[in-house]
Amino acid sequence: xxxxxxxxxxxxxxxxxxxxxxxxxxxxxxxxxxxxxxxxxxxxxxxxxxxxxxxxxxxxxxxxxxxxxxxxxxxxxxxxxxxxxxxxxxxxxxxxxxxxxxxxxxxxxxxxxxxxxxxxxxxxxxxxxxxxxxxxxxxxxxxxxxxxxxxxxxxxxxxxxxxxxxxxxxxxxxxxxxxxxxxxxxxxxxxxxxxxxxxxxxxxxxxxxxxxxxxxxxxxxxxxxxxxxxxxxxxxxxxxxxxxxxxxxxxxx
Amino acid sequence: xxxxxxxxxxxxxxxxxxxxxxxxxxxxxxxxxxxxxxxxxxxxxxxxxxxxxxxxxxxxxxxxxxxxxxxxxxxxxxxxxxxxxxxxxxxxxxxxxxxxxxxxxxxxxxxxxxxxxxxxxxxxxxxxxxxxxxxxxxxxxxxxxxxxxxxxxxxxxxxxxxxxxxxxxxxxxxxxxxxxxxxxxxxxxxxxxxxxxxxxxxxxxxxxxxxxxxxxxxxxxxxxxxxxxxxxxxxxxxxxxxxxxxxxxxxxxxxxxxxxxxxxxxxxxxxxxxxxxxxxxxxxxxxxxxxxxxxxxxxxxxxxxxxxx
Numbered sequence: 001x002x003x004x005x006x007x008x009x010x011x012x013x014x015x016x017x018x019x020x021x022x023x024x025x026x027x028x029x030x031x032x033x034x035x036x037x038x039x040x041x042x043x044x045x046x047x048x049x050x051x052x053x054x055x056x057x058x059x060x061x062x063x064x065x066x067x068x069x070x071x072x073x074x075x076x077x078x079x080x081x082x083x084x085x086x087x088x089x090x091x092x093x094x095x096x097x098x099x100x101x102x103x104x105x106x107x108x109x110x111x112x113x114x115x116x117x118x119x120x121x122x123x124x125x126x127x128x129x130x131x132x133x134x135x136x137x138x139x140x141x142x143x144x145x146x147x148x149x150x151x152x153x154x155x156x157x158x159x160x161x162x163x164x165x166x167x168x169x170x171x172x173x174x175x176x177x178x179x180x181x182x183x184x185x186x187x188x189x190x191x192x193x194x195x196x197x198x199x200x201x202x203x204x205x206x207x208x209x210x211x212x213x214x215x216x217x218x219x220x221x222x223x224x225x226x227x228x229x230x231x232x233x234x235x236x237x238x239x240x241x242x243x244x245x246x247x248x249x250x251x252x253x
Numbered sequence: 254x255x256x257x258x259x260x261x262x263x264x265x266x267x268x269x270x271x272x273x274x275x276x277x278x279x280x281x282x283x284x285x286x287x288x289x290x291x292x293x294x295x296x297x298x299x300x301x302x303x304x305x306x307x308x309x310x311x312x313x314x315x316x317x318x319x320x321x322x323x324x325x326x327x328x329x330x331x332x333x334x335x336x337x338x339x340x341x342x343x344x345x346x347x348x349x350x351x352x353x354x355x356x357x358x359x360x361x362x363x364x365x366x367x368x369x370x371x372x373x374x375x376x377x378x379x380x381x382x383x384x385x386x387x388x389x390x391x392x393x394x395x396x397x398x399x400x401x402x403x404x405x406x407x408x409x410x411x412x413x414x415x416x417x418x419x420x421x422x423x424x425x426x427x428x429x430x431x432x433x434x435x436x437x438x439x440x441x442x443x444x445x446x447x448x449x450x451x452x453x454x455x456x457x458x459x460x461x462x463x464x465x466x467x468x469x470x471x472x473x474x475x476x477x478x479x480x481x482x483x484x485x486x487x488x489x490x491x492x493x494x495x496x497x498x499x500x501x502x503x504x505x506x507x508x509x510x511x512x513x514x515x516x517x518x519x520x521x522x523x524x525x526x527x528x529x530x531x532x533x534x535x536x537x538x539x540x541x542x543x544x545x546x547x548x549x550x551x552x553x554x555x556x557x558x559x560x561x562x
Contacts, residue, residue, distance in 0.1 A: 002327075008357025015350070087341030091400070094305040094335050095358040096327040253267055253308050 005097045009105025010112075013079050017113045024113070025120055028067045032121045035063055036128040039185055050187050051218040056129040061212040062184025063125065065204070068118040068143065069150045069179060073171050076110035076154030081161050084251065093252060099245030103155065110151035111144075118143055132215065138223070139214035145230045146207055152237035159244050159251060178204045183212075188220040203229055256280035257408055257439050258304065263313035265299050265463075273299040275463040277313070281441060283407075286434055287468075288450035289443040290553055291460040297443035298338060300460070301410045305335050317408055331359060334406030338413040338443075340393045344386035348377060348396055351385065352403050359404035371399050375429065391422040398429065409433060411442045415449060427453050447550035457549070459556050466556055475549060481518040482545050483525060486511045488538040495535050501528050518546070 017024050036056065044055035051058070083089040092102055125131060133139050161167040182204030188196050199205050200221070210226025213219035219226070243249070258281035265274040273296050281287050289297045302308040304315055304322055315322045320329040342351060352368055372378040375395040380388060385396065394414065401409060411430070415423040423446075430440055430453055444450055450457055451471065458468040467474070490509035501524065504513040516523045532539065 002360045004357045004360050004362060008354050011357075012346075012350075012354050016345075019345070082343075086343060087337075087339050088343055090305075090307055090335070090337050090341060091355060091358060093307045094330060094333065096330040096360055097358065098327075248309065 002097050002101050005095060006101050006105045006108070009092075009102065010109045013075075013106060013109030014112065016079075017075070017109070017116075025117065028071065028117050028121055029124050032063055032067065032124050033128075035059070036125070040128055050190070051216075053216045053218065054129065057131060058187075058212075058216070059185050060122070060125045060129065060131055061215050062179075062182075062208050064118050064121050064143070065146065065182075065208050065211055066179045066184050067121050068114045068146055069175060069204075069207075070171055071117045072110055072114035072147050072150035073154035073157060073175060075113045076107055076151040077158035077161065077167055077171075079106045079110055080155055080158035081167055084158075085164075089251060099242075103152075103241055103245075107148065107151045107155055110154060111147040114147045114151065115143065118147070134217045135214040139211065142207070142211045142214055142226070142230070145234060146211070149230060149234040149237055152234065152241060156237060156240050156244065159249065162250070178202055179208075183208050183220055187218075203233060206230065255283065257283040258315070258317050258441065260300070260304070260315040261313055263300070263303060263315055264311050265296075265303055265308060266311045273463050274303070274310070277460075277463070277465055279458060279465060279468060281408075281439060283439050284434070284437055285455045286430065286440040286442060286453055287456045287458060288454035288471075289441065289458050289460055290445070290447065290450050290549075291443075292445060292557060295460045296463040297460055298412055299463075301335070301412050301441070301443060305333055305410060306330055331404070332407045334401035334404065334409045334438075336394075336397045336401045336409070336411045336414055338416060340390065340397065342385045342393055342396060344384070346385055347382050348372070348385065348388070348399075349381040351396065352399050355400040356403040361404050367405070368399075368403055371402050374432070375399050391418050394418060394422070394426070402433075406438065408439045408441065411440060413443055413445070415444070415446060423449070447548065447553055451549040459553060461557050471549070474552065475546065476519060480515050480547050481523075482547070483514045483516065483528075484511055484543050484545070485514070485532070485539055486541040488540050491537075495537075497535055498528075498531055501531070 039059055040056040044059075047055040049055065049058075083092065122131070157167065157170050161169075181199065182202050183199070184204075188199050188205060188209070191199060206221055206226045206229035209220040210223055210230070213223050213226070244251070258279070260277055260279040263274055263277045264272070266272050277296070277300060279300075289300065291297050299308060303310045304317065306322065306326055310323070316325075317329040318332045320326075320332070322329045346354075349368065349372070352372070353363060356364065356368065369378065372381055375398060377392065377395050377399055380392060385393065388396065398411075398414070414430075415426050418426070427449070430442070434440060442449070442454065454471050456468060457471050457474055459466040484506075487510050491505060491512075492509060494503045494505050494512070498512075501514055505511075506513065514524075514528055516525065
């Protein structure tokens with residue numbers, strides 16, 4: 001294992017994050033605050049409680065998930081797309097590194113960045129509502145797994161994308177709608193019965209539900225199902241990444 | 254001397270069906286500078302890319318330092334430094350950071366003293382904290398060289414290192430290459446600037462349409478294939494070549510004041526003595542004589558034409 005290489009890639013990516021620290025952290029903090037103002041204060045004041053939790057607190061896990069997923073995808077996809085775009089990918093391909101090491105460097109950095117953003121949002125939320133974390137270890141585990149799996153997914157998008165439009169396509173057209181429809185701001189049980197069945201096909205429902213359970217002990221689906229869903233998603237992403245590097249898809253001719 | 258780079262029957266057919274390399278075999282000796290000469294699209298970059306791991310060869314095999322470039326890629330690539338044709342650098346990064354990154358990528362621990370030495374050697378030390386986007390094109394090329402050297406490679410591939418750079422920088426680059434050779438680095442240089450190969454290479458490999466046409470020491474190549482021209486300046490202008498000199502295939506220069514005679518310098522008889530006697534017999538007074546050897550460029554163009562025929 002070429003550990004210095006993994007560390008070099010990881011550090012290089014993290015430096016980019018810290019170079020644009022204000023943009024990297026300020027934007028999620030501002031958008032989270034806006035969500036709290038709109039959903040927590042304006043709309044939330046008309047909703048008493050959801051499943052025994054104040055509405056303001058209820059949306060915290062969903063908000064964290066929303067940011068973590070989108071940031072993990074955008075950081076990881078940009079991280080590997082940028083060297084492709086400017087041509088510096090040659091350096092990775094001609095270095096004595098294997099594909100696992102490349103993935104560990106890029107995905108590790110993207111997962112760290114999204115984890116930091118998740119923590120910042122959690123702290124920001126603390127200024128608006130009282131937050132209790134009933135199962136802290138489970139919360140950390142769900143957060144970490146989400147950071148890793150969605151960074152892997154972002155890495156795949158970054159390899160697949162051939163231009164900046166494609167880089168934005170999946171986060172905008174797939175992820176954001178899935179998160180909004182995935183119970184980030186409401187409980188699935190609040191939907192009409194037929195829509196509840198449809199919602200169960202949305203993988204994000206399982207992630208938000210599991211994550212919310214770690215906070216409040218209430219969930220839309222069983223925690224076991226949530227863990228299974230995120231494990232399956234991670235497994236699929238790992239399989240695709242393995243295939244990409246085996247075939248050299250869009251990186252090597 | 255054993256070959257540090259050994260390419261055996263390598264072929265590359267791209268997905269679209271384009272054949273970039275056909276049965277290429279090439280042995281490069283440790284410590285030499287070899288120039289891969291060929292027109293655009295000849296296969297020079299593909300050959301380098303296949304050796305460095307950027308493209309996968311379709312057939313054949315190659316070793317660097319005895320390590321197979323596919324099955325033993327870690328050891329093979331650790332010995333290689335690559336300076337690509339295109340200037341590919343992250344514009345927002347500092348010079349020193351991008352060089353440190355390259356060293357790390359090759360599995361080497363941080364060595365600030367070495368990086369300082371390389372940056373000083375390349376006149377980049379003063380610019381170490383400058384962002385890449387602030388540098389001129391020539392400086393960016395130097396950064397690429399620094400990145401390729403920072404992990405102490407034994408084999409350096411320079412893919413068109415002086416493409417699009419001014420004459421002064423080109424000469425600086427040759428100087429750098431010469432210093433690298435002195436430190437024992439084997440250099441494989443691709444270029445379509447003949448004068449570059451002529452100035453710095455020990456051996457020349459000519460490649461065209463994915464095939465190696467020849468590999469020879471530069472001096473041998475020029476001696477073997479180089480014809481010489483004798484130019485005779487005359488005191489008085491001529492209207493035409495005198496009929497008595499027709500056998501010598503002389504070319505009358507502009508204004509009729511010179512005659513050019515081309516001969517094989519390596520032949521047993523050059524015909525010069527007979528020609529000079531014939532000129533004297535014709536009563537032509539000579540003002541000056543000089544000889545010029547055909548350049549590598551002329552040899553190269555001749556080879557490419559031959560290959561196309």
